[in-house]
Amino acid sequence: MLYLELFIQGIIQGSIYALIALGLTLVYGLLRILHVAHAALFTLGGYLGVLVTNATGSLALAMLVAMVVCGVVGMGLYKFAYEPILGSPPFVPLIASIGLFIASEELFRMIFGPYGLSYAVPPLSGQVALFGTFSLRQAEVLVIVLSFAMIAILGWLSLKTRTGIAWRATVADPEIASSFGIDIQKVRYLNFFIGSALAASAGVLVAVLNNLVEPTMGSVPSYKALAIIVLGGLGSVPGTLAASVALGVIESFGTIYAGNFMDRDAIAFAFLILVLMARPQGLLGKA
Amino acid sequence: MLTVENLTCGYGDIKAVHDLSFAVGTGEIFAMLGANGAGKTSTIMCLAGHVAAMSGSVSLNGTTITNQPAQARVGHGMALVPEGRRVFAELSVEENLVVGGHTVGGPELTANLERIFGHFPRLAERKTQAAGSLSGGEQQMLAIGRALMANPQLVLIDELSLGLMPKAIDACYEVLQALKADGLSILLVEQNTTRVLDIADQVIVLESGVKSWEGTGADADGNAALLEAYLGTAG
Structure with a gap:
């Protein structure tokens, strides 16, 4: 039973990873840019989710607003940040992207304050009994259903x-x-819209799971999503999905069985290093 | 049909083609010959809108298209069969054809698919297979089929027979004859001179980006000095 619970927790985490990393893969596949600032849209999505839900009481509306607004902001990032430097060597957009991401964290701090925001009434906090004594929070069920x-x-x-x-x-x-x-x-534009909207949906879902959004909530996802697209094979969409779920499950088991000497992120990167030693092209990448 | 006047094109500051003029008539097979690096591919890619024209003009059916973006040219009746075929390897055969007919409406797309599958039964047999898994000859058929999906009046073909087995080359040339019979104009770049001269209506030879000879296919075929010079440079 513990195994099944850990596995399902891994799937939940993996679904979130998948929603974030897909946009990164889509951008890399089309433009060969490592779009680090992508995680800023995840954070923005989280904030919009909390703000709109608190203002209107509707999580569904908040999800829609977050996805559309972040989709449009993502297109703007392409238009104003990446398009002018597309002809440059790859490190130029990479550095621009890192700069944008750092600036976005400060911007969130300036606009929304340093301490983070929570839902006035946390949505979907009830339990769903699945079988036997095993139950999930409603929010966790939503993550799985919505991301699938x-x-x-x-x-x-x-x-x-x-x-x-x-x-x-x-x-x-x-x-x-x-x-x-x-x-x-x-x-x-379509690519940036879809990728950014997916990241926003992940932000809203994480905000529901944790009942908290803060300016730096994108920093771990930003580098973990990079690890995931490398793990999956750069530019491969099926690889990204497989790597997201694999990493979610490995982390979930790892925190129980290896948690004494490695934290969650160390486990994730140890797994990345092991896989890349065996398959330098990633899980489903082409050699 | 296609009129090229004083065209100069290239990459950055480097001119690959200088002051080139020629005209392709309706229903003609027009061959462009020359050694490697003579500017044939640059010319074709410039006509397709992928290499910038520095001066001169290109017009298709009376419309000037010199500076139009590549994606607008298909609407004027031009389709490209690029060097190395460049089929979308991970897409299925059918999906490659659907991309070819991107500008064509739904019902017409279905009709065109049926027509192409009728022309190329091999492609019909393999329509769900990834294009990258086809043989070189089949990929060339697919690249031609993909171009025809756009209902073109002019097809630009770069290196029709390069790297293909003799049997596949025969099949490609049969297709060319059929296209000509249907009234299509074809601008053909080739290294396989003897095959081209049998079917070309007009021929030009490029040397270092400049037109060094022009005439009919029959003239070229009978011109031993030209063939020797050309084949000599081609090595």
């Missing part, structure tokens, strides 16, 4: 619709894709 649903929808869009096919073609070869009338610029 969103990832399934994204998968369907990219595999079954013409827009999705055009998007995958653009990732594979932008020059040739444009020769068939695909507007590369639109694909990039």
Whole structure:
């Protein structure tokens, strides 16, 4: 029973990782930029989730607002921060991205204060009995259901619709894709919108799980999401999903069985190092 | 159909093609020959909008497209079969064709798919397979099929037979004849001179980015000095 509980806790954490890391993978796949500032949208999503829920009482509305606003802010980041330096060597956008992320943490501190915010009435705090003595919090059930649903929808869009096919073609070869009338610029905006909206949804969910948002809540996800996309194989969407869940589960078991001498993040990076020693290209990356 | 006047193009400050003029007529196969580095691929990629034109003009069916972005050109009836085929390796054969018909409406897309699968039964057999798993000849068929999905009037083909088995080359040339019979114009860059001269209506030869010879396919075929010079430079 303990194993099952740990496994399910791992899946919950892995779902959150997946929602954050997907956007990073999408941006890397299309533009070869390590978009560290992506985690700022996760934090912004968390804040919007709490603020809108407290103002209106509706978590669903808060989720929608957070996803749309962060999606638009993500497109703005591309337009004003990345597009002007696309032709530069890869370290230039990377440094710009790190700078943006640090600036965003300070901006959150200045606007929302250093101590963080909580829900006036914590939503979904009841328990859901599953079987036997095993139960989950409503918020945890929401994380699993919502992330599976969103990832399934994204998968369907990219595999079954013409827009999705055009998007995958653009990732594979932008020059040739444009020769068939695909507007590369639109694909990039769409990419940033979807990735940023997913990160925002993760921010809202984490805020519900912890009943807390704070200016630095994005700092651990920012480097852990980088570790996840390396672990999955840079640019590989299925790899990112597999790595997210694997890392969630490993951390969940690790904190119980190795927690005495390694903390959660050390376990995650030890796992990353071990996998990369065996498969330098990542779990599902191409050699 | 396609008129190129005094075109100079290249990368950054480096000019790959100087002051090039030629015209491709409707239903013609127009061949561009030359050694490696002569500027053939630069010319094709400039016509497709991927290499910047520095001066001169390109017009297609009377519309000037010199500075139009690549994605707008397909709407004027131009489609590209690039060097090295560049099929989308991880997409299925059918998905590659759907990308080719990106600008075409839904019902027409279905009709075009059926038409292409009718032309190339091999592609129909493998439509759910990843394009990267096809043989070189099949990939070239797919690259041609993908271009035809856009209902083009002019197809730019860069290195049709490079790296293909003789049988696959035969099949590609049969397809070219069929396209010409359908009234399409074809601008063809090739290294395989003998095959080209059999079917080309017009020929130009590029040397170091400059046009060094032009004439009909028949003229070129009978011109031993030209062939020797050209084949000589081609090594």
